[in-house]
Amino acid sequence: MSSFKSLDLFGSGPHRFSVGKRGELAVPAYVLGGSGSGSTILGPIELDVIITGRLIASTEANLWALRDAAAAQAGHPPSPGTLIDNHGRIWTSMTFLTYQEQDRTDRGRTVSIHYKATFRRLA
């Protein structure tokens, strides 16, 4: 079971973890007032962990409870916590940066919605 700050936010449905781009953050020199085609290295890219999945409930109200619980953790001000994936991989000091839902709630046998949640270890 995955968790963020020990909360099971996404366990109602299948979800998958991925890690964002890693390496150095290079900015074109001209953006920073320089000239030519060179780049300026600003430092390491912040770590992103992305969860995509589906919240699933039996009723509209239950789905809203799941949606609100996830969105609340992405609220302001950011509050870092520990993120753990479905296989026990741990990322500490992660901020729940954004929670983005798909354009529609799917109402079939169940009530569900697809989402993308982005966590970042802020520098």
Added chain:
Amino acid sequence: MLTLTPAHVTFAGQVWPDVAAISVDRRATREVVEWSDAGPHVAFADCPEQRIDITVTMHLTGRAHFDAPRPGQGGDLAFFPAPGGSDGGRIRISTQAVVLGIAHDLAGKKGALRTIRLIAVSPNGALDPISIDQV
């Protein structure tokens, strides 16, 4: 669902005579299929958008037929499967439907055939459009 030679087919208050068959086909127009991090198999599936297509095939007799329904025309479609000669335990199938198309085929051995395509419409988007009632 397929009904051959249904009895007393009506649409929008009009009787459709000489109906050879009515088929009711269901399919998902939007499938939700999800996998998880646990393994290779589908972990969740649902069909949140579906459609029910109805095809009515009828024999045409006589020389002229100007009474065909038109695309966009809506109304109640109802018929009886008529499983046997007895009236005991008859079933009535009905739905709100909208005509999508009409086509004619002159190649049949028994004369001309008219095929009417309809789509079933739910009263509120959640209820199944097809009603099956004992009468």
